[in-house]
Amino acid sequence: MAQDSGSIEALLHEDRTFPPSEEFKKQANISDPNIYEEALKDPEAFWAKFADELDWIKKWDKVLQWDPPHAQWFVGGKLNVSYNCIDRHLTSARRNKAAIIWEGEPGDRQVYTYWDLYREVCRFANGLKSLGVKKGDRITIYLPMIPELPIAMLACARIGAPHSVVFGGFSAEAIRDRLNDSQSKILITADGGYRRGNIIQLKQNADESLDGAPSVEKMIVVRRTGHADENMVDGRDIWWHDLVEGQPLTCEPEPMDSEDMLYLLYTSGTTGKPKGIVHTTGGYLVGTYATTKWIFDLKEDDVYWCTADIGWVTGHSYIVYGPLANGATTVMYEGSPDWPDRDRFWAIIAKYGITICYTAPTAIRTFMRWGEEYPERHDLTSLRLLGTVGEPINPEAWVWYWKNIGGGRCPVVDTWWQTETGMVLITPLPGITTLKPGSATRAFPGIEAEVVDESGAPVGPGAGGYLVIKRPWPAMLRTLYGDPDRYVEQYWARYPDIYFTADGAKIDEDGYFWLLGRVDDVINVSAHRISTMEVESALVDNSKVAEAACIGRTDEIKGQAIVAFVTLKDHVTGSEEIVAELKRHVTTKIGAMARPDEIYFTGELPKTRSGKIMRRLLRDIAEGRTLGDTTTLADPAVVQALMEQYGEEE
Numbered sequence: 001m002a003q004d005s006g007s008i009e010a011l012l013h014e015d016r017t018f019p020p021s022e023e024f025k026k027q028a029n030i031s032d033p034n035i036y037e038e039a040l041k042d043p044e045a046f047w048a049k050f051a052d053e054l055d056w057i058k059k060w061d062k063v064l065q066w067d068p069p070h071a072q073w074f075v076g077g078k079l080n081v082s083y084n085c086i087d088r089h090l091t092s093a094r095r096n097k098a099a100i101i102w103e104g105e106p107g108d109r110q111v112y113t114y115w116d117l118y119r120e121v122c123r124f125a126n127g128l129k130s131l132g133v134k135k136g137d138r139i140t141i142y143l144p145m146i147p148e149l150p151i152a153m154l155a156c157a158r159i160g161a162p163h164s165v166v167f168g169g170f171s172a173e174a175i176r177d178r179l180n181d182s183q184s185k186i187l188i189t190a191d192g193g194y195r196r197g198n199i200i201q202l203k204q205n206a207d208e209s210l211d212g213a214p215s216v217e218k219m220i221v222v223r224r225t226g227h228a229d230e231n232m233v234d235g236r237d238i239w240w241h242d243l244v245e246g247q248p249l250t251c252e253p254e255p256m257d258s259e260d261m262l263y264l265l266y267t268s269g270t271t272g273k274p275k276g277i278v279h280t281t282g283g284y285l286v287g288t289y290a291t292t293k294w295i296f297d298l299k300e301d302d303v304y305w306c307t308a309d310i311g312w313v314t315g316h317s318y319i320v321y322g323p324l325a326n327g328a329t330t331v332m333y334e335g336s337p338d339w340p341d342r343d344r345f346w347a348i349i350a351k352y353g354i355t356i357c358y359t360a361p362t363a364i365r366t367f368m369r370w371g372e373e374y375p376e377r378h379d380l381t382s383l384r385l386l387g388t389v390g391e392p393i394n395p396e397a398w399v400w401y402w403k404n405i406g407g408g409r410c411p412v413v414d415t416w417w418q419t420e421t422g423m424v425l426i427t428p429l430p431g432i433t434t435l436k437p438g439s440a441t442r443a444f445p446g447i448e449a450e451v452v453d454e455s456g457a458p459v460g461p462g463a464g465g466y467l468v469i470k471r472p473w474p475a476m477l478r479t480l481y482g483d484p485d486r487y488v489e490q491y492w493a494r495y496p497d498i499y500f501t502a503d504g505a506k507i508d509e510d511g512y513f514w515l516l517g518r519v520d521d522v523i524n525v526s527a528h529r530i531s532t533m534e535v536e537s538a539l540v541d542n543s544k545v546a547e548a549a550c551i552g553r554t555d556e557i558k559g560q561a562i563v564a565f566v567t568l569k570d571h572v573t574g575s576e577e578i579v580a581e582l583k584r585h586v587t588t589k590i591g592a593m594a595r596p597d598e599i600y601f602t603g604e605l606p607k608t609r610s611g612k613i614m615r616r617l618l619r620d621i622a623e624g625r626t627l628g629d630t631t632t633l634a635d636p637a638v639v640q641a642l643m644e645q646y647g648e649e650e
């Protein structure tokens with residue numbers, strides 16, 4: 001199948017191509033390449049066809065209302081997302097099909113059929129109602145990867161209360177900011193979760209977060225680890241199992257307008273303050289439903305596993321909403337890939353007969369480093385399709401994944417998208433696209449993407465530029481919660497009526513997209529999106545720090561690692577202790593994933609004459625490169641000193 005696979009030459013000049021096999025093509029959900037042209041001719045009709053496959057309480061009057069930069073999709077339509085993800089499957093044999101197969105890190109397991117899911121979602125939805133939750137109330141969810149997480153999300157969707165899921169790795173302060181920004185009425189958490197054999201102290205973080213979050217009336221707590229029973233606060237905290245006890249087993253789904261908010265999800269942008277990305281009901285469901293069906297070639301008997309955490313958008317769209325809207329079996333795993341050993345993922349694939357596996361390049365690079373002996377321990381022949389998401393994948397990792405996990409049999413779909421886009425926008429279609437390792441290939445049908453220069457003119461093949469999306473798509477963000485001006489300014493100001501992704505990319509002769517990473521101050525650490533400004537604000541918040549600048553340094557495993565350059569206050573001298581203290585400080589302010597890998601102390605930061613920090617030079621220093629243009633520096637001695645101290649180290 002692979003042409004010229006394996007040669008060193010090929011690795012250096014990526015010219016290997018992987019066309020779909022005849023066998024795959026024959027059974028694929030979509031294998032007609034004309035679909036691209038067809039969809040672009042009439043995108044609204046293209047999306048409406050998918051929408052027709054869903055259940056509407058009232059059909060839409062108009063597919064798209066586009067008043068740039070504001071889109072409304074399926075205008076006038078009424079539907080309920082939880083009904084579409086659950087109830088509509090109950091009238092067929094899917095009723096008894098596994099909707100969620102969940103495995104806890106300690107090895108415990110639960111299977112929810114669609115009927116089980118229906119019952120649990122209804123009971124919990126009724127529980128929320130009994131606490132006074134009404135349509136439109138925001139609910140923050142801070143849970144580990146346990147079944148109660150998707151159940152809570154679907155229950156919120158059922159009663160029309162938008163959820164805001166906060167990843168379990170975030171600190172108390174980060175939760176508090178999100179609670180206050182969303183003005184959440186309820187916080188749902190667990191006593192703890194398992195990770196690498198340890199208990200993550202979720203309840204403790206949740207408790208601390210409420211100190212200064214006055215909108216929260218109640219905290220619902222799942223008993224997962226059983227270690228924090230004494231920490232329940234009378235009158236405020238209520239156990240999940242007590243709340244659902246005795247609740248009716250049915251709950252009428254709230255008729256939602258297509259454009260009612262389904263959820264908000266905070267993500268990092270160029271400023272220190274996370275943005276609340278707003279996703280609505282109709283378009284989001286259509287977009288995630290369609291992309292899941294075609295990109296993952298989802299079939300009735302597939303066992304689909306996306307290894308992401310539901311705390312990020314990938315989990316929202318491709319563990320919960322997309323797969324369940326398709327009536328699929330979706331697998332969830334609570335813990336770490338190296339617990340109790342480095343073969344845990346492969347053991348899970350073999351155990352459940354997983355057919356589709358979707359993970360991040362950073363995980364693949366880690367598995368590569370661990371070696372083939374771990375996947376070799378298990379029978380992975382159930383797999384038929386692989387996917388990646390979250391960051392550019394280097395061709396070596398792609399080929400390793402294709403060969404060692406996919407057995408040279410499974411197409412690898414490299415999917416590009418963002419929290420903002422809600423759904424995958426650039427991706428292969430496995431029954432059509434000839435794959436090239438390292439390229440996310442083409443825009444999904446109906447999506448018009450382009451690479452442009454500063455002036456907005458399309459760049460030619462081979463040249464680099466900014467990735468933009470030229471027309472609205474159903475699952476696009478609608479606004480930033482409570483900050484409509486920033487929505488316009490952030491995404492639509494650079495090029496009129498065109499969505500600015502903040503990603504660099506190039507297009508090759510075949511029109512394939514090659515993603516080059518962010519062009520703003522967002523960095524991508526182990527496929528987690530972190531703003532350098534957020535880390536800088538956290539550092540400056542420490543009383544010893546005068547100024548800080550962070551950059552992303554290329555990292556073989558994580559994609560990027562955070563390096564912080566810190567100027568201390570006059571009376572303080574840098575030391576190992578202060579490095580440790582500052583790392584701890586960032587962990588407390590944001591969470592462990594934002595902790596800098598390295599902290600360099602410097603008397604001053606390199607700045608332009610107008611006072612702008614020259615991050616480009618800091619990046620050169622951190623990566624041990626020869627410095628780029630330094631002519632705009634206000635004081636060249638600053639860089640000289642930094643170079644002497646850190647530059648030649650590596």
Ligand code: WTA
Pocket residue numbers: 267312313314388389390391392393414415416417418419420440501502503515516517518524527528529
């Ligand atoms: C990056 C994750 C290259 C990109 C779904 C984007 C990718 C950011 C890919 C969004 C990919 C995501 N190839 N880069 N296949 N997928 N990215 O919001 O820089 O957490 O802007 O959404 O991840 O990250 P977010």
